Amino acid sequence: MLVLGIETSCDETAVAVVRDGREILSNVISSQVAVHARYGGVVPEVASRQHMLAITPIYRAALVEAGVAPTDLDAIAVTTGPGLAGSLLVGVNYAKGIAMGLGAPLYGMNHLEGHMYAGWLEDGATPEEAIGFPMVCLLVSGGHTELVLMRGHGDYELLGSTRDDAAGEAFDKAARVLGLGYPGGPAIQKTAELATRVEPLPRAWMRGTLEFSFSGLKTALLNKARELNIAVGLDQGAPAGLDEAGKERRNALAAGFQEAVVDVLVTKTLEAAEQHSARGVIVGGGVSANAALRAIIQAKSPVPVAIPRLVLCTDNGAMIAAAAFYAMQRGIQPNLAVDANPRQGLGP
DSSP: OEEEEEEOSSSEEEEEEEETTTEEEEEEEEEOHHHHHTTTSOOHHHHHHHHHHHHHHHHHHHHHHHTOOGGGOOEEEEEEESSOHHHHHHHHHHHHHHHHHHTOOEEEEEHHHHHHHGGGGSSSSOHHHHTOSSEEEEEESSSOEEEEEEEETTEEEEEEEBSSOOHHHHHHHHHHHTTOOSSHHHHHHHHHTTOSSOOOOOOOOOTTSSOBOOHHHHHHHHHHHHHTTOOTTTOTTSOSSOOHHHHHHHHHHHHHHHHHHHHHHHHHHHHHHHHTTOSEEEEESGGGGOHHHHHHHHHHOSSOEEOOOHHHHSOOHHHHHHHHHHHHHTTOOOOTTOOOOTTOOOOO
16 A cells, blocks of 8 residues: 655655555655754744745655656545644645545544654564564654653553653754754754763653653753853853863763753653553654664663664654554544644544
């Protein structure tokens, strides 16, 4: 079965063709990073306009790369939420047009569920085959930080989420404080790798829960950066550039921030796995591309950990196509009347 997956929830316009929920025939992604970098973050109105410009060329490129014609497609899948309203509407309406034109079934998919199913697109055994249910899924991105218990296909329980900033959002804000640019996750990682020491920063453990909080850590970083006179991204009175000593202090602070975020993410995830007798862990979302997170959770976990390769960590159409295939397998019916739902929750 050939499924076309469309993903436009934030600032990537992505279209893919996937066979039987496993084999990626094409996975074309147009990123808007360069467009939004000048603003230090995603501007929703700009994002939706960029999606409108990119969606048709990306759709055509995905078909060419896959070597298929539109009439070869068995189903269309599109992200309906959560995400930015304007961005979602571009993808949803485009998918409706394709489905109506072809007479093909249309499936509206949850963005977070897509990140969970990115692991099913890897070569070899699927997480279901290699690990088995139940699994704990750490979904960590610019807009979401959630722990979900996956008992089976479509059987999810939210165990915990962030009470303020998502981890990716915190990385973006930290990078802005330190004058490292956007997107913040890769910038913080690159800077942390240059550090010869780590500046210690606090963790918000939210004892007795599987919840997260990164707002206090972000404030601690800002206060420390101001104390060290390296808050170049926010303080108008700060120096325009840093000398070598300043750069070393900035490197150490970036390393401390990354260490604090990763420590909490890993610890909470492994606590959840132990509490719910999970047979393994899946990690998904843009922050799962972070090298420190990938290395530390795999080193510390007593159960198997599945993390997609980097291109499948960030938003992509293949994960939406894969999620739709498994939704079809469990009997979910198509719906041409799907609509964008920016606050869509993860559930059956």
